[in-house]
Amino acid sequence: DAEITQSPRHKITETGRQVTLACHQTWNHNNMFWYRQDLGHGLRLIHYSYGVQDTNKGEVSDGYSVSRSNTEDLPLTLESAASSQTSVYFCASSESGSPNEKLFFGSGTQLSVL
Amino acid sequence: AQKITQTQPGMFVQEKEAVTLDCTYDTSDPSYGLFWYKQPSSGEMIFLIYQGSYDQQNATEGRYSLNFQKARKSANLVISASQLGDSAMYFCAMREETGGFKTIFGAGTRLFVKA
Numbered sequence: 001d002a003e004i005t006q007s008p009r010h011k012i013t014e015t016g017r018q019v020t021l022a023c024h025q026t027w028n029h030n031n032m033f034w035y036r037q038d039l040g041h042g043l044r045l046i047h048y049s050y051g052v053q054d055t056n057k058g059e060v061s062d063g064y065s066v067s068r069s070n071t072e073d074l075p076l077t078l079e080s081a082a083s084s085q086t087s088v089y090f091c092a093s094s095e096s097g098s099p100n101e102k103l104f105f106g107s108g109t110q111l112s113v114l
Numbered sequence: 115a116q117k118i119t120q121t122q123p124g125m126f127v128q129e130k131e132a133v134t135l136d137c138t139y140d141t142s143d144p145s146y147g148l149f150w151y152k153q154p155s156s157g158e159m160i161f162l163i164y165q166g167s168y169d170q171q172n173a174t175e176g177r178y179s180l181n182f183q184k185a186r187k188s189a190n191l192v193i194s195a196s197q198l199g200d201s202a203m204y205f206c207a208m209r210e211e212t213g214g215f216k217t218i219f220g221a222g223t224r225l226f227v228k229a
Contacts, residue, residue, distance in 0.1 A: 031215045042118075042205055043219040050215065058216065090159065094215055100147060100164035101209065103217055108157050 002027045006091050006106035013113055019078040021109050023091030031094040032074040033103070034058075034066060036087040043090065049074055050096075081113045117141065118206050118220035126226045127196045134181070135191040135223045137206030145211035148189040150180065153203040153222075162204075165189060193225075201227045 004025040013019050025032065030051045035043040045058030047066040055066050063085060065077045078085055088110050092103040119138045127133035139148065150162040165173045165180045173180040181190040193200055206220040 033216065035219075040123075040221055042120075042221040043207075045216055045218065048216050056216075059218075088157070092159075094217075096215060100149070100166070101215060102149060102161045102164060103151075103159070104161075105159035 004091060004093055004104055004106045006089075006109050008109060009107065010110045011112070013081050013111070015081055015083060015113055017081050019081050019111065021076045021078075021089055021091075021111070023074045023076065023106060024072050025091075025093045025104070025106075026072065027093055027095065027104060028071060029093035029104070030071070030096050031101075032068070033092045033094075034064070034074065034076045035090045035092065036060065036085075037090060037108075038087050046076065046089075047074075078111075083113050085111065086113045087111060117218055118208055120206055120220035120223050122223045123221075124224045124226065126228060127193075127200075128228050129198060130195055132192060132194045133196055133225065135193070135204050135206075135225065137189045137191065137220060139187050139189060139206070139208050141187075141208065141210050143210040143212045147209045148180065148182070149207040149209070149217065150178070150189075150191045151205045151207060151219075153205065154199075155202070159205075163191070196227045198227050198229060201225060 007022045033048040034046040044060045049068040091106040094101045146167045148165045152160045163175045177194045179192045209217045
């Protein structure tokens with residue numbers, strides 16, 4: 001069955017370190033997204049991609065970057081981790097042109113920056 | 115400006131009763147889609163229901179229905195015959211045609227179902 005996989009599930013890091021969160025989907029979806037979830041804010045969009053070599057900034061993109069070298073993967077990099085980036089991170093994908101273009105989510109990565 | 119507003123941080127409902135979770139949205143785009151997702155305590159995000167802005171009928175999926183009032187810009191989720199397993203966080207979300215394929219979310223409502 002097709003799926004979307006995030007790794008690691010949990011990560012503890014120190015401030016200032018570079019961290020990369022992986023996202024791999026086998027749906028063959030063109031659209032991929034990274035969100036962070038914080039209490040009281042719901043899910044906020046960090047970066048998104050509509051296809052290979054395409055990346056776009058979301059509403060909370062400062063301190064994060066992504067790259068899309070193939071259809072399946074959209075890794076999220078925290079250039080220099082900050083305590084404010086402690087959060088749960090969700091990767092999602094969607095199929096362009098589907099009737100509702102609902103999001104398919106990964107299981108999330110709990111990141112703690114100490 | 116907040117595009118999706120969920121004014122109920124938490125709600126309680128008695129098992130087997132119906133409950134309405136409120137959602138209002140803000141857009142000037144005539145073409146948009148509205149979604150509800152459920153997040154149980156296990157953390158995964160589960161798609162529940164979708165309503166397109168041009169859909170004439172309110173969407174229904176089993177015990178879930180979306181009360182779509184376009185003029186009032188509201189898209190409330192109605193859960194009929196609540197079950198203990200409905201206890202979860204519920205997110206309202208919107209995708210605007212002019213926004214491409216990105217979906218934006220409200221802050222969520224935590225629903226507690228009492229036995």
